[in-house]
Amino acid sequence: MMGMGKQRGIEILVGLFMAVGFVALFFLAMQVSNLSAAVNSDGYQLTARFSNVGSLKARSPVSMAGVRVGRVEAVSFDKDTYEAVVTMRIDAATDTIPDDTFANIFTAGLLGEQYVALEPGGSMEYLRDGDEIAHTQSALILEQMIGQFLFSKAGGD
Amino acid sequence: MILEGLARLGRSGLGTLERLGRAHLLLAGMVLGIGAVLRRPGLLIAQLFNIGVLSMLIIGVSGLFVGMVLGLQGYYVLAQFGAAESLGVMVAASLVRELGPVVTALLVAGRAGSALTAEIGLMKATEQLSGLEMMAVDPVRRILTPRFFGGVLAMPLLAAMFSAVGVLGGYFVGVGLLGVDSGSFWSQMQSKVDFHEDIVNGVIKSVVFGVVVTWIALFQGHDSVPTSEGVSRATTRSVVHAALAVLGLDFVLTALMFGE
Numbered sequence: 001m002m003g004m005g006k007q008r009g010i011e012i013l014v015g016l017f018m019a020v021g022f023v024a025l026f027f028l029a030m031q032v033s034n035l036s037a038a039v040n041s042d043g044y045q046l047t048a049r050f051s052n053v054g055s056l057k058a059r060s061p062v063s064m065a066g067v068r069v070g071r072v073e074a075v076s077f078d079k080d081t082y083e084a085v086v087t088m089r090i091d092a093a094t095d096t097i098p099d100d101t102f103a104n105i106f107t108a109g110l111l112g113e114q115y116v117a118l119e120p121g122g123s124m125e126y127l128r129d130g131d132e133i134a135h136t137q138s139a140l141i142l143e144q145m146i147g148q149f150l151f152s153k154a155g156g157d
Numbered sequence: 158m159i160l161e162g163l164a165r166l167g168r169s170g171l172g173t174l175e176r177l178g179r180a181h182l183l184l185a186g187m188v189l190g191i192g193a194v195l196r197r198p199g200l201l202i203a204q205l206f207n208i209g210v211l212s213m214l215i216i217g218v219s220g221l222f223v224g225m226v227l228g229l230q231g232y233y234v235l236a237q238f239g240a241a242e243s244l245g246v247m248v249a250a251s252l253v254r255e256l257g258p259v260v261t262a263l264l265v266a267g268r269a270g271s272a273l274t275a276e277i278g279l280m281k282a283t284e285q286l287s288g289l290e291m292m293a294v295d296p297v298r299r300i301l302t303p304r305f306f307g308g309v310l311a312m313p314l315l316a317a318m319f320s321a322v323g324v325l326g327g328y329f330v331g332v333g334l335l336g337v338d339s340g341s342f343w344s345q346m347q348s349k350v351d352f353h354e355d356i357v358n359g360v361i362k363s364v365v366f367g368v369v370v371t372w373i374a375l376f377q378g379h380d381s382v383p384t385s386e387g388v389s390r391a392t393t394r395s396v397v398h399a400a401l402a403v404l405g406l407d408f409v410l411t412a413l414m415f416g417e
Contacts, residue, residue, distance in 0.1 A: 010206045017210045020316025024321035025360070032249045032324055033352040061348070076251070136412070 026090075043070060043092045044129035048103045053084040054114050056105055056140030061073040062088045062116045069094040072116060088116060099131065105139035114139055180376045183296075183297065187375070188242055190295075190302035200299075204307025206271040208371075212315055214266055216261060220319035223256055224248060224326025231327075232335050245346035248327030253350065253359045254415070255361050257320035262366035265312060266399035270374035274395035277378025278388035286379075303373050308374075312367025313360050320359070341402050358414045365410065366403050373399045 047155075053075055062070040070090035077083050090097065100121030107114050127133070194201050231247045279301070280286050286296040324346075331337040350356070376397045381391030 011202055013210045014202050014205045017205065017213060017311075018314065020213070021209075021317055024314070024317035025356075027321045028253060028317060028324075028356050029352055032320075032346055032348050033350045033356050059351070110218065 003129065013051070032045050043090045044095070045073070046088045046097075046127055046131055048086050048088070048116070049078070049081070049083040049137045049152055050086060050103075050105060050136050051083055052138040052141065053086060054105055054107075054141060056084075056086065056114045056116070060113060060115050062090065062118065064094070064118045064120065065098075069118070069133055086116065095126065097127045099125045099127050100132055100135065102135045103133045104137045105123040107140070127153065161241075162236050162410050166374070176380065179380060181374070183301070183379060184372055185279075185371075186297045187302045187305040190290065190298040193298040194303050194306050197303075201307055201310075202301035205302045205311055207272070209222065209311035209315060210308045211267050212265055212311070213318065215264055216315045216319050217322050219260060219264060219378055220252075220257075220322035221326040223260060224252065224320075224323030224328075225255075225330045227251060227323070228327035228330030228335070230336050232337065241331075242341040243333075243345055244331045244337050245324075245342035246329065246349040248325050248331070249346045249350050250322040252320040252327075252354060253406070255411070257316045257323065258359055258362040258366055259403060261316040261319045261363060262312065262370055262403040263400055264375070265308070265315060266370045266396055266403065269311075270307065270370050271392050271396050273308070273371065273374040274378040274381070275388060276391045277301070277304075277375060278381040278383075279393050281381060282383040282385070282388055284383075301379065303376060305371050308371030309364065309367040312394070313363040316359065316363035316366075354415075358410075359416075362407065362410050365406060369402050369406060372401045373402060 051098060056061050056075055058072055058074055060072040061068045062072060072086055073089045075088040076085045076087070086103075088112075097118060098121045100123040102119040102121065104117045104119065105114055106117045121135075227248045228244060231244050232241055234409045235243055267366060275284075279298065280296075286300070289296045289299060328339075332339045332342050347368065377391040377395040377398070378388075381387045
């Protein structure tokens with residue numbers, strides 16, 4: 001009888017151990033990683049073409065008015081037009097993006113990561129799944145800007 | 158003279174190969190013995206208690222302090238660049254990717270691996286293993302296999318606890334003591350730590366470490382010279398080899414997983 005009680009105590013402690021382990025894994029998945037954000041990937045897809053995307057990568061944020069409304073799914077290269085094609089997934093809740101929206105690639109902070117910023121236009125027609133954003137502005141490349149600045153300084157003097 | 162040296166080199170080389178062969182046969186025997194474990198889960202539960210439950214305290218305390226130190230050191234460095242809000246990313250990524258699996262494996266090798274080696278070595282020295290064999294009970298299936306799977310199962314769970322407690326420790330120091338904004342601590346962490354790339358790879362790492370640490374511990378015990386000195390040497394070797402294997406494998410796994 002004593003033996004049975006001890007065995008049961010061990011079983012309860014092992015059960016507790018497993019439970020705590022899985023709670024820790026769950027905590028890491030939901031609270032620490034981006035899984036909670038990735039779960040609602042049921043939004044819709046938009047594409048945009050840029051002549052230069054800088055260091056934009058998959059999973060970079062897409063934001064409107066500074067609020068994240070989606071993520072970049074893929075960045076690929078179109079070998080016919082020599083442009084970069086950015087595929088974005090926009091949250092389903094944000095379904096009122098006008099079709100004359102302007103897509104910019106900005107940098108968060110001076111050396112931060114790059115993100116796509118959408119500036120809504122005035123059209124009453126909304127973009128739907130698979131549509132392409134027509135108006136885009138490429139990433140600002142720091143080296144190019146410095147080069148242009150030096151060039152204009154030299155030209156001005 | 159030269160021939161004698163060559164012969165000695167050859168002997169040690171052959172001895173090493175033989176030990177490697179025995180170690181792999183033992184591993185194969187334990188992996189194939191999974192059926193025996195599934196038929197008698199009580200044996201596995203007892204080992205999960207020995208390896209998992211009894212390691213929880215040291216894992217929890219170490220995780221907390223490692224996380225707190227990361228929070229403190231990370232804050233001092235990041236604050237110089239005005240990027241203290243990235244503290245959460247730094248703490249979580251370094252814990253989940255590296256420190257959680259590796260430190261847990263080292264602690265388990267010291268806390269549970271050495272105990273496994275001593276236990277098996279003493280069983281061998283007191284001829285309990287031969288006794289089992291004489292009763293037609295396979296000691297690999299009955300004694301070693303449940304310990305092996307206990308270690309393999311316990312390691313990822315312990316590593317997850319280590320990382321989770323560490324993140325909370327970093328939160329306590331960063332947000333609680335040093336005044337980093339709580340919202341950006343979590344949101345930056347969530348946006349930069351990827352579930353598949355970081356968490357899943359960390360779990361894969363700790364499963365590999367679980368296999369390696371328990372395998373080395375059990376093999377050293379099973380292969381020990383059956384004397385008190387032999388068991389003590391095997392215990393030392395078990396911890397040293399396990400630590401070296403974990404650190405070396407960690408580099409290889411990191412290079413394979415996180416290289417772009």
